[in-house]
Amino acid sequence: MGTIDDIQFDTNYSHPTFRFLLLNNSHSNEAGPSPVIVLTYTSLLTFIDVDDDLVRCQNYINDNKQKIITLVISDKKMIEWQNNINVIDDNIRKVYIFCNLYSDFLKMKGWNGCYRTQIQDVYLPDTLEYNLLRLGVDYIYQIKPEFKQEPGLYRNICRHARELLSALDNYYQDEIDNLDDSDSVENL
């Protein structure tokens, strides 16, 4: 069990053209309850480069135009981004927003600010990890050709994808096992 802060980035994933970034809330200036999103598979989410510094993240994306970015971002950071926007980076291709609160989810579903056409989905806390695992498999499939020249690394990322798939397989199995037939309206 862990949180987004426990994700350790594997620097091998900084080399490909495609990058997977996550911009999280900064906790230092934030009072109140601890983050509600609990992750089970932090040790598998090593393809995600997590940051909580908006300006550093923006600079990286802007300085590395050749990199194509998938950005997972918290609702608060999305608003912060909108308020501190200098340029629209066209190398940000896909944006996924995650929210701790339903009221923020409603706000983000109607988001009319920057990158609105890049937004693929908005997540509530219960589905973030499932979607990160799934996006991770897609991400590794996408970058795989770039590792063809390095058999060792190529084998490693393929193994990593299989581990992510195993986690998804377990996830679906848990969903099946947890279904409660006595609860079903189909028996009525």
Add this chain to the structure above:
Amino acid sequence: MTEFASAVLETLCSLASKFILIINDESTIDFAQWSKQSVTIFTTAHCVSSLENLPKNFEIFLLDIDNTNIEQARFTTIDELIGRLADDVIEKYRLETNEIDGLFKTEIRNKQINQIYGELRQIHEKYITKKSPIQTSDSIAPILIWLISNKQPDKEDTNYIEKTFGKHFSSFPICFNEIEYQKFTSDIFVIIYDHCSESISSSIRQSSNVKHVYYYDESKKDDDHGIIRNRDDLCYRLASDLMDYYGKLGEQYRTNKQTKKAREMFSKAQELCQFLFHFFSK
């Protein structure tokens, strides 16, 4: 109240009745009885003026369309206020979870919280985005359409796709224009084969039953990232998107307590998940 707000309120009341008390006549209530608990009041600007001498531990959220009151946390639409109420209820569940010892109880609480999230997501889809993915008919498999302008798709491709995904799509029709695909009312995945005009592809994306659109063209050069250039990549995308599609359906049936259908959907998602392994075998 909006349809959305009353649906959320109704759901919260049925799932978490112990946390919610609806008061229609504030004069009959003695608020002092809760002076030791944490209480949050959701009300309108009009009502709050008649509430006096509330205990200090009360937190108040106001629906105040005219922005007249500046002291309390205010919301200008009922949907926002109700959204905040939902968060408060979930937070109460979570605090309760932390207080109760024992992993088993924590698991039950988490299941209840996830049930609330699931229902809230569905209500949003039903009333705000108006995209309700649950189909009423019994045939629930989506359709895979090949949309072509003049060139027929490669027979080897179509046969291979049909053989691989025969269980997951109900049919694989070929269409020449958007009028033909508009007659299908179930969920649709579309492969745009060779190049179609921009106007067609943007109109496709607007149809609510179109779930995924792929551009498939083996002759295209490397520089366009949106285009799928080989059959393997096409199969990967279809399998991955189908897995998520069935996973979402499973979640929706689970939320609606249609256990049998939920199990069927999760099993299909799991099957596709296992199919994806071979893309990473060597």
